[in-house]
Amino acid sequence: xxxxxxxxxxxxxxxxxxxxxxxxxxxxxxxxxxxxxxxxxxxxxxxxxxxxxxxxxxxxxxxxxxxxxxxxxxxxxxxxxxxxxxxxxxxxxxxxxxxxxxxxxxxxxxxxxxxxxxxxxxxxxxxxxxxxxxxxxxxxxxxxxxxxxxxxxxxxxxxxxxxxxxxxxxxxxxxxxxxxxxxxxxxxxxxxxxxxxxxxxxxxxxxxxxxxxxxxxxxxxxxxxxxxxxxxxxxxxxxxxxxxxxxxxxxxxxxxxxxxxxxxxxxxxxxxxxxxxxxxxxxxxx
Numbered sequence: 669x670x671x672x673x674x675x676x677x678x679x680x681x682x683x684x685x686x687x688x689x690x691x692x693x694x695x696x697x698x699x700x701x702x703x704x705x706x707x708x709x710x711x712x713x714x715x716x717x718x719x720x721x722x723x724x725x726x727x728x729x730x731x732x733x734x735x736x737x738x739x740x741x742x743x744x745x746x747x748x749x750x751x752x753x754x755x756x757x758x759x760x761x762x763x764x765x766x767x768x769x770x771x772x773x774x775x776x777x778x779x780x781x782x783x784x785x786x787x788x789x790x791x792x793x794x795x796x797x798x799x800x801x802x803x804x805x806x807x808x809x810x811x812x813x814x815x816x817x818x819x820x821x822x823x824x825x826x827x828x829x830x831x832x833x834x835x836x837x838x839x840x841x842x843x844x845x846x847x848x849x850x851x852x853x854x855x856x857x858x859x860x861x862x863x864x865x866x867x868x869x870x871x872x873x874x875x876x877x878x879x880x881x882x883x884x885x886x887x888x889x890x891x892x893x894x895x896x897x898x899x900x901x902x903x904x905x906x907x908x909x910x911x912x913x914x915x916x917x918x919x920x921x922x923x924x925x926x927x928x929x930x931x932x933x934x935x936x937x938x939x940x941x942x943x944x945x946x947x948x949x950x951x952x953x954x
Contacts, residue, residue, distance in 0.1 A: 749801035753808065756793035760815060762786055787818035806831070806839045814846050825850060832863075841873045848883070857887050878904050878924035885928070889935060898939045901932040909944050918947035 758778075764786060765779040780786035791812050798808035810831055816824030828850065831843035848863035861884065867873060868880045881900045888897035908925035912918060933940045 745801070746803075749797065749804050752793075752797045752801065753804055756790060756797055756808075756811065759786070759793050760790040760811065783818055787815040790815045791819060806834055806836045810839050810843050810846075813843065817846075817850055821850075837872070838874050841867060841870060841875055845875045845880070852883065852887060857891060861887055876922065876924065878908070878922055878928070882924050882928055882931075885931065889931075894935065898932060898936040901928045901935065902939055902943065904928040905932060905943055909946055 762778040762780055764781070764783055766781060780789065794808045794811045794815070798805045798812065801808075809827065813824050813827035813831060816827060818824075825847065828843045828847040832840055832847055834840040834843065844863055844867055848860045848867070851857075851863065852860040864880050864884045864887070867875055868877060868884070881904055885897040885900040885904075888894075888900070904925055905928050908921045908928075909918075913920075929940070929943075929946075932943075
């Protein structure tokens with residue numbers, strides 16, 4: 669070993685010892701502690717072998733730790749956002765009662781004197797979620813808009829109109845359905861029919877087609893269009909009774925299909941009699 673190599677080795681040892689000492693001093697957080705401890709172990713093994721190897725391995729470790737830290741942080745933020753959204757939904761579904769809520773009462777046990785007071789509180793909670801968690805902004809805006817229908821109806825309708833064009837297809841569909849329901853309750857039946865028909869033509873919608881067609885049938889009945897209403901109800905029931913599960917057995921009927929059967933039997937008994945027989949419940953002999 670020549671003088672240059674000897675000097676370089678001594679310098680490497682001095683640098684490695686300095687890193688160990690510095691690592692012990694830097695204990696501000698878990699991420700830094702973890703990183704420096706790994707460097708210390710590698711430094712012990714590679715003393716005198718040159719900085720290039722140590723720095724290359726160290727770079728890989730730092731990158732891995734950064735990925736780990738970011739993944740853990742994102743997972744924590746998602747859980748935190750879901751909890752916040754859940755609390756806001758609990759408030760939206762809280763009971764309306766004349767009995768006042770007690771201070772510090774859990775959200776699931778909250779009560780509000782009026783629907784308007786509950787909606788206002790829900791709006792405030794969803795606004796907090798929208799502001800703090802960008803990935804939950806759109807769905808929070810949807811909940812804000814539906815609650816605004818009680819607090820400030822015109823503003824709620826305007827928000828739903830805008831959200832019905834959202835780039836998030838689920839938020840857009842939910843907003844359009846809520847807007848259609850609002851138009852229906854406001855006796856703007858033609859506008860509601862247009863919105864429901866747009867939803868019925870969509871694929872992969874979070875709104876079940878039977879639910880949409882059930883609302884359309886209800887409007888047609890109110891408009892005196894008995895045949896159109898009966899046709900829709902018949903289609904819902906017929907498809908449900910013919911549906912098969914993965915095992916080839918009759919699929920369970922949805923609540924919408926059962927509701928449609930009751931409505932058709934009342935609206936048009938003759939058309940109801942043309943339906944295929946209702947399948948026997950699963951587990952019972954035919």
